[in-house]
Amino acid sequence: MEIEVKEKNENEMIFILSDVDVAFANAIRRIGMMEVPKIAIEHVNIIKNSSAMFDEVLAHRLGLVPIVSDNEAIEALISNEDCDCKDDVNNTNGYCSKCSVSFTLIKNTPGVVYSKDLHSNDPKIKPVYDTIPLLKLKDDQEVELEAVAIIGKGKDHAKWMPTTVCTYKQYPVITFNDEKELSNDVVEACPNNILKLNKKTKEPTVQNIEDCTLCKFCVRTSENKAIDVGYEENKIIFKIETDGSMTPKEVLLKVCDVLNSKADRFIEFF
Numbered sequence: 001m002e003i004e005v006k007e008k009n010e011n012e013m014i015f016i017l018s019d020v021d022v023a024f025a026n027a028i029r030r031i032g033m034m035e036v037p038k039i040a041i042e043h044v045n046i047i048k049n050s051s052a053m054f055d056e057v058l059a060h061r062l063g064l065v066p067i068v069s070d071n072e073a074i075e076a077l078i079s080n081e082d083c084d085c086k087d088d089v090n091n092t093n094g095y096c097s098k099c100s101v102s103f104t105l106i107k108n109t110p111g112v113v114y115s116k117d118l119h120s121n122d123p124k125i126k127p128v129y130d131t132i133p134l135l136k137l138k139d140d141q142e143v144e145l146e147a148v149a150i151i152g153k154g155k156d157h158a159k160w161m162p163t164t165v166c167t168y169k170q171y172p173v174i175t176f177n178d179e180k181e182l183s184n185d186v187v188e189a190c191p192n193n194i195l196k197l198n199k200k201t202k203e204p205t206v207q208n209i210e211d212c213t214l215c216k217f218c219v220r221t222s223e224n225k226a227i228d229v230g231y232e233e234n235k236i237i238f239k240i241e242t243d244g245s246m247t248p249k250e251v252l253l254k255v256c257d258v259l260n261s262k263a264d265r266f267i268e269f270f
């Protein structure tokens with residue numbers, strides 16, 4: 001297998017996998033969406049809320065605020081599922097300081113309440129972005145609440161999904177029939193401007209082939225069948241975009257860990 005990184009920044013990564021089958025790429029996709037641990041708000045105790053927003057809606061919005069879940073943050077907590085606090089009869093909350101992070105929000109001045117107003121008891125584990133609007137307060141309105149975040153997985157709720165995009169497509173292959181002339185209508189039909197036609201020679205060319213979505217709109221437009229679009233069976237373009245709670249590289253490393261442990265369990269079974 002070969003990997004070529006095409007684009008990479010804090011929240012987005014595009015890479016090309018060669019010599020892999022679709023099942024492998026799909027395993028990366030599914031684990032990247034469903035099984036990478038992430039921290040999100042799960043319990044909300046609303047003490048005061050005289051705003052126009054219902055308590056349930058506010059709690060739901062808080063759950064969707066991306067919380068820093070990089071390696072350091074995840075390793076600072078244990079999973080609530082594995083924590084012994086759930087068996088403690090004196091602990092009626094179902095969580096403790098080992099498996100959760102607490103936030104407080106107190107605001108009684110008019111204006112928009114933002115994610116930066118959520119104060120964490122762990123300075124490292126806080127909202128990724130400061131400027132996510134949570135609710136709006138008018139004169140004489142106030143909000144006071146406590147929120148508790150725990151580690152979870154996307155398969156339980158989308159708020160624990162670190163990836164906003166985790167997708168792949170097979171590598172496009174565009175072929176022209178040399179005996180037929182490609183019309184300008186076909187070139188213009190492409191929504192992604194992949195096709196170009198030399199005005200003098202009428203020679204068709206392809207640019208930025210990796211942007212081709214394999215929609216085949218060009219093929220359907222070409223009445224004389226001057227173009228065909230297919231794909232390479234074992235070459236995949238993969239794209240990962242995160243909500244900022246962790247980097248795409250961290251997502252991929254976690255995917256490898258999960259895939260490894262699944263393979264180990266499978267081997268142990270036999």
Ligand code: SF4
Nearest residue numbers: 190212213215216218
């Ligand atoms: S398949 Fe779609 S995106 Fe690709 S070249 Fe044809 S029209 Fe453009």
Ligand SMILES: [Zn+2]
Nearest residue numbers: 083085096099
């Ligand atoms: Zn606990």
